[in-house]
Amino acid sequence: MIEARAVSKRYGDKVAVDALTFTVKPGVVTGFLGPNGAGKSTTIRMIMGLDAPTSGSVTVNGKPYRKHPAPLHEVGALLEAKAVHTGRSAYNHLLALALSTGIPRRRVDEVIDLVGLHEVARKRVGGFSLGMGQRLGVAAALLGDPATLVLDEPVNGLDPQGILWIRTLLRGLAAEGRTVFVSSHLMSEMALTAEHLIVIGKGKLIADTSVEEFIRRASSRVVRVRTPEATRLRDLLTGPDVGVTSLAAGLLEVSGLDGAEIGRVACREAIPLEELTPVQASLEEAFMELTDDALEYRVTPAAQERSAS
Ligand SMILES: Nc1ncnc2c1ncn2[C@@H]1O[C@H](COP(=O)(O)OP(=O)(O)OP(=O)(O)O)[C@@H](O)[C@H]1O
Structure with missing residues (x-):
């Protein structure tokens, strides 16, 4: 110990x-x-x-x-x-x-x-x-x-x-x-x-x-939703902290609601769901998010560009 x-x-x-x-x-x-x-x-x-x-x-x-x-x-x-x-x-x-x-x-x-x-x-x-x-x-x-x-x-x-x-x-x-x-x-x-x-x-x-x-x-609550009625579902998913992004035709990424909440809305409105997947941050992402303010020497975008060229 x-x-x-x-x-x-x-x-x-x-x-x-x-x-x-x-x-x-x-x-x-x-x-x-x-x-x-x-x-x-x-x-x-x-x-x-x-x-x-x-x-x-x-x-x-x-x-x-x-x-x-x-x-x-x-x-x-x-x-x-x-x-x-x-x-x-x-x-x-x-x-x-x-x-x-x-x-x-x-x-x-x-x-x-x-x-x-x-x-x-x-x-x-x-x-x-x-x-x-x-x-x-x-x-x-x-x-x-x-x-x-x-x-x-x-x-x-x-x-x-x-x-x-x-x-x-x-x-x-x-x-x-x-x-x-x-x-x-x-x-x-x-x-x-x-x-x-x-x-x-x-x-x-x-x-x-x-x-x-x-x-x-550290994971933000993000859920990937696949549905043929993406536009209709998108309009129904509202709330103060809810964000919906269209990734592709029929594919949404929703933040601020969990899978169960999205599923309930879809069920109530008879919208078929083909996929409902919580997107988990990798440990690496979680680490970067939590320690971001704590980096002693932050790499600025300009320095990153210089080292890449
Ligand atoms: N003998 C020392 N004199 C002055 N500063 C020191 C000394 N030892 C460590 N430091 C400073 O204290 C801070 C913490 O250093 P430390 O080596 O404990 O970090 P670390 O987490 O082990 O990092 P790393 O992964 O780079 O080894 C750094 O800013 C370092 O420059």
């Missing part, structure tokens, strides 16, 4: 994290989302005791990270900056970590198997691909068999097979009852991996909700 209570971090005049309060619960994968510069890495560094909050507090399993006598058993982390001795083999890298923290040698073999690095465990880490490096990072995070895992952008640069592997692993670890907190700026990836989301923008909390609810909240 991770608990942030009004945690803030200031660098000079810059407020990187602004009074964030949230709880990350065990048993589900929680996605930590926000556009670039939102404050995700800073928050994760504070969780891991690498940065001190300017105000507020953040605890892991009830205590600040640094107050745990054996922190590797409490929380394992995969952070963006990798500190790996490239001349060492994967096995020796993990063994050094294990021995310096009182973890038995057999646990090294266990985590190597768990992340599928068995065949390359004796090879120098310097020659590892990005995907193998990520697996090694995950192995290190799992060494202490921690109840809580924190991963900063674990799928960055991975191929589809690597992404699938991380996704399956994280869901499995959560299913064992662990707390799994994973940052990403990729909504589509989080939709497949996480059940719960904490979304931040410019250091502030934007949403703390299930993935399902997140989409629902």
Whole structure:
């Protein structure tokens, strides 16, 4: 369990994290989302005791990270900056970590198997691909068999097979009852991996909700209606917030009414309906809508044109 209570971090005049309060619960994968510069890495560094909050507090399993006598058993982390001795083999890298923290040698073999690095465990880490490096990072995070895992952008640069592997692993670890907190700026990836989301923008909390609810909240109510009597139906669908657009002959897009309400009007007036489909915003669209005001560096249309030409 991770608990942030009004945690803030200031660098000079810059407020990187602004009074964030949230709880990350065990048993589900929680996605930590926000556009670039939102404050995700800073928050994760504070969780891991690498940065001190300017105000507020953040605890892991009830205590600040640094107050745990054996922190590797409490929380394992995969952070963006990798500190790996490239001349060492994967096995020796993990063994050094294990021995310096009182973890038995057999646990090294266990985590190597768990992340599928068995065949390359004796090879120098310097020659590892990005995907193998990520697996090694995950192995290190799992060494202490921690109840809580924190991963900063674990799928960055991975191929589809690597992404699938991380996704399956994280869901499995959560299913064992662990707390799994994973940052990403990729909504589509989080939709497949996480059940719960904490979304931040410019250091502030934007949403703390299930993935399902997140989409629902951000989706405008739009329904696609196909009918041979589109003109007649269009005239009947009225109301203060109702908008009707003709997409093609016999095809309308209606906002401000749900499918049931449109269906009732059509039934009352004996208008045949051939299609009545709620149009759901994709998670990516929902994310853009919610974080639009929170983008630190907005791309102006002029800049977009310049980069396209
Ligand atoms: N050591 C620092 N000194 C000054 N400003 C910093 C420092 N670390 C982060 N910041 C600023 O704080 C803000 C939040 O940065 P942070 O790296 O936490 O965001 P992020 O959400 O992880 O972004 P990204 O996805 O780009 O990694 C940014 O504006 C960043 O420039």
